[in-house]
Amino acid sequence: MFKVIGQTLFSSGLQHPAFTTPEETNVNKATDYEIRTYAPTKWVSTTLTGTSLDEAMATGFRRLFKYIQGNNVNKVQVEMTAPVTGHVDPGAGPTCESHFTVSFFIPVKHQANPPEPSDPDVFVEHRKEFTVYVRTYGGFSNENLKKEELLKLVESLKRDGVEFVDKPYYVAGYDSPFKLLNRRNECSTPSSAGVEAAWPETGADPSKQPRQPTPLSASVQSAWMSDDMSKETEVSDTCSPSQDTAKPLRPSALC
Template structure:
């Protein structure tokens, strides 16, 4: 069964299906409610605007993200609900300061390696006031990851991309545009990004990021 990789959409699934295990302090209903709060977007600089179907080049600043590895599909812990709750738990107080933290956007999946041998890391962006001194996660499966400054190529698309196959298809479309523009990219690194809460049904924003070399 194919892994679902668009993490935010799982909140809707959880509401219709199951509650998290009693041991988790992160409650799925409070997590769903947080989706209606204002969420700070990572700031970036648009370097160039390619006149090719919306292709855009951006400079993404070095920032700290809170992340967790996505287990293999045959691992019983690979449930995306579990992955979401790991990250939301950190925001909801599972950190060394016991602080409830704001959630930034995008929600980002870092995919490294090839499609046949891929590692996926799910991350939440931490807003600026958290960047100054982010508390340490108390869950050992959750880590703070400092992503370096990146120059990326991207374009926006809508809908609910809820499978690796969908993200791969969008990645291939973007690679074709980038190749046509004569730009070199890292072939083994891609970021899949979602910006909207699950109950926003129209004009949704999703992006694949390819890293310029």
């Protein structure tokens, strides 16, 4: 347990998923983003719905941390890894709920036979090989910064005439809150050819399919209500039962 907690607090000696880059063959000339192809891997994941990416990442992290501490069928402690990823499927508008999948990479030791989660909201995710465009940035990240960096990535891809899919997309963090310097964060979007593989899946066994996304608590969502906005945001009928009763929400990551 102390090893897991120590790795989480200090982000030291953490395993990362393997990937290859075109730079190894001098194909990609861009300097502000990277092209990566990830090998097929297994991750432990949980899904949530809501309007706040930061709150979804925090709630998902707590669920998954319990899993690696032994909240699984075999009561096995699993080493912490990096990064913690967030797969984001944005809602149709600023007041619409987005779907989030928060994930930990399963260490190589457990890749062949990951411990089965005990929490019904946690599942083992099988990721196929897929290719993404990745932008890396430092500092302490938050929802607004993630949005800004993602938009910079999109502009770079448009500049280079690259075919990509703007959603779903990924965010990733490699460091604990206690690390002050040389922090590493990422945002990424799938290549057009790799979008299908970028969606979370759990394999053919129906009993291991992802659960319905868990809504964030009402208190979390109400915290994003803004009563001092000068104009009300238009509300789609598909997101709210009534435009008269809907209150404007702060935008989610891509809204």
